[in-house]
Amino acid sequence: MSTNKRVLLVVNPISGGKDKTPIIDEVRKTIMQRGDDLHIYETRGEHDKENLYKVVNDYQPTRVLIVGGDGTIKLMAEILKDDKVPLGIFPAGSANGLAENLNLPTNNSELTQIALSDNFVELDTISINNELCLHISDVGLNAALIKNYQEGNIRGKLGYIIQSIPTLIKSDFPFHFKIEVEGRTLHRNAVLLAIANARKYGTGSTINPKGKYDDGLFEVLVFKEFNIPEILKTFREKVELSKDFLEIFSASEVIIECTRKVPFQIDGEYRGEVKKVHAVISPVKIKIAVPQKKAEIKLKP
Numbered sequence: 001m002s003t004n005k006r007v008l009l010v011v012n013p014i015s016g017g018k019d020k021t022p023i024i025d026e027v028r029k030t031i032m033q034r035g036d037d038l039h040i041y042e043t044r045g046e047h048d049k050e051n052l053y054k055v056v057n058d059y060q061p062t063r064v065l066i067v068g069g070d071g072t073i074k075l076m077a078e079i080l081k082d083d084k085v086p087l088g089i090f091p092a093g094s095a096n097g098l099a100e101n102l103n104l105p106t107n108n109s110e111l112t113q114i115a116l117s118d119n120f121v122e123l124d125t126i127s128i129n130n131e132l133c134l135h136i137s138d139v140g141l142n143a144a145l146i147k148n149y150q151e152g153n154i155r156g157k158l159g160y161i162i163q164s165i166p167t168l169i170k171s172d173f174p175f176h177f178k179i180e181v182e183g184r185t186l187h188r189n190a191v192l193l194a195i196a197n198a199r200k201y202g203t204g205s206t207i208n209p210k211g212k213y214d215d216g217l218f219e220v221l222v223f224k225e226f227n228i229p230e231i232l233k234t235f236r237e238k239v240e241l242s243k244d245f246l247e248i249f250s251a252s253e254v255i256i257e258c259t260r261k262v263p264f265q266i267d268g269e270y271r272g273e274v275k276k277v278h279a280v281i282s283p284v285k286i287k288i289a290v291p292q293k294k295a296e297i298k299l300k301p
């Protein structure tokens with residue numbers, strides 16, 4: 001067990017509509033038992049980046065624990081910018097896309113032990129339109145759903161379910177995309193085009209069965225039709241999806257253009273409508289504490 005760590009605990013009080021007190025209490029207790037030092041920062045939703053830059057500079061944490069969803073993990077990764085300070089994650093968002101891929105337990109005491117442990121994975125990140133993406137970004141139907149969710153006032157998975165039917169009715173899919181990938185130019189009609197570093201969405205749906213977090217590549221996923229039986233298949237552990245439904249390209253860079261503006265999201269945060277998306281694998285890697293073995297098996301299938 002390593003001692004004398006300076007642990008920064010970053011808590012998003014609103015994420016997932018859940019009370020974070022039991023997690024904070026568990027972390028406080030464990031840190032005290034270990035004789036480590038703890039500093040807690042609660043996000044406010046405004047000026048968090050500037051505030052956290054200052055906290056990191058002043059406190060010089062040796063470990064950062066995050067209680068929140070992908071948005072909060074991404075915020076911290078953007079501030080730390082490299083893999084020197086490992087992260088420990090407590091999935092407490094509405095849909096925990098990144099954590100869904102790491103096989104983390106749900107029990108707070110186990111999560112705390114893992115978050116402070118020295119068993120790590122190093123994850124690739126993607127720079128998309130000059131913004132860091134850790135998990136999945138997409139243009140099309142899913143981004144429209146995220147926009148409607150963020151404009152609605154019900155948090156958590158229920159909020160997404162409530163918005164799904166109106167999103168489907170209002171959305172003007174399919175969209176026509178020009179895709180420049182690995183020296184080829186392709187034209188595709190699609191309902192949704194995703195750039196994925198991960199295998200699963202936060203809902204647990206496996207959309208990128210061959211995805212590896214640490215191979216220096218991401219996948220471009222072209223969902224060509226809105227096909228409910230195929231969508232339901234993605235919730236199984238071993239997935240074989242039809243090529244008429246989904247086409248996949250592995251790449252280190254892609255340029256996507258659409259003839260009209262399409263809703264766009266990065267790691268669950270809506271970023272407006274765009275006509276062009278440029279994604280390239282980023283030099284930033286992030287180091288995350290994970291359970292021994294289990295996560296390795298998943299990440300290197």
Ligand SMILES: Nc1ncnc2c1ncn2[C@@H]1O[C@H](COP(=O)(O)OP(=O)(O)OP(=O)(O)O)[C@@H](O)[C@H]1O
Nearest residue numbers: 012015016043044045068069070071072093094095
């Ligand atoms: N105290 C706060 N009040 C309001 N918004 C906040 C606060 N702290 C953080 N936020 C917002 O929370 C979002 C990040 O949430 P995160 O991804 O961690 O969890 P989430 O449950 O997935 O979020 P959401 O339910 O909004 O999808 C950011 O948009 C950020 O601005």
